[in-house]
Amino acid sequence: MRLIYQLSLGLLLVLLTMSSHAEESVWDKAQVSYFGPSNITVYRSPTCGCCKKWVEHLEKHRFTVKDITSNNMQTLKQQYGVPRELASCHTAIIDGYVIEGHVPADDIKRLLIEKPEIAGLTVPAMPVGTPGMEMGGRKDPFYVLQFNKEGQSKPFNAYRDY
Template structure:
């Protein structure tokens, strides 16, 4: 339980807030069954809250996450071949693939099952409504893009009304 402090009419009110996962996310239920490699290494800034929420999303979908905080995100993105225009806030590696940004777990599972000959998947920027970027009922349309070592990308999946 955490406490919220609120100033009202000159009085300091202490309001208990019970943290609960009762409010379900559209991303909570798996649509893809997957039983292959599940070890994923996530690199993120130590101050990034949405990245931590994305890690929780992966864990909920039975990925085993090695969560590494670093101040050298740009160097990592360059090392793993993430083009600047496809970048987001965190970078993950699983089974030789790069996963950049708030990619839904089911798309990662699909990639691992299809064994596509690509560098990885990305959700560029940080669209509201993606896993880890939930903000109430707002859900911006977004694309999961696949990209190759030359930095070329094309759609892998699209989310319009989810």
């Protein structure tokens, strides 16, 4: 009986390990170490599932998220100076920077370490494979753009083969 219990316990541990690996994302492992302020306010539509997944991505990277749902996202984007052509589904604020869309946590950490004089970062639209937009093995190439208060943008990071 004890052997059956030990085998059952071992099988349970294997199954738990397998299920936890199945849920892992390419974005779960931190590549950038950051130990500064981590409070981030995220504004998102109450019906957007990918936004909630992006919040979970931030939490896995030890950001403290204040998650605020809003039915008036366009007004928030205008308030924080997000250019229409750089917009995505959710908007976040951290340490005075705007984070628009599915920006990987490591890019946010890099931004907070380097502290460039920009308005923020964006991943325009909703590219498949970005944090919160995972769809199996499909990963579309995308850029994280930095933008200034005038709405001008340039690449901050590129993801082609990730």
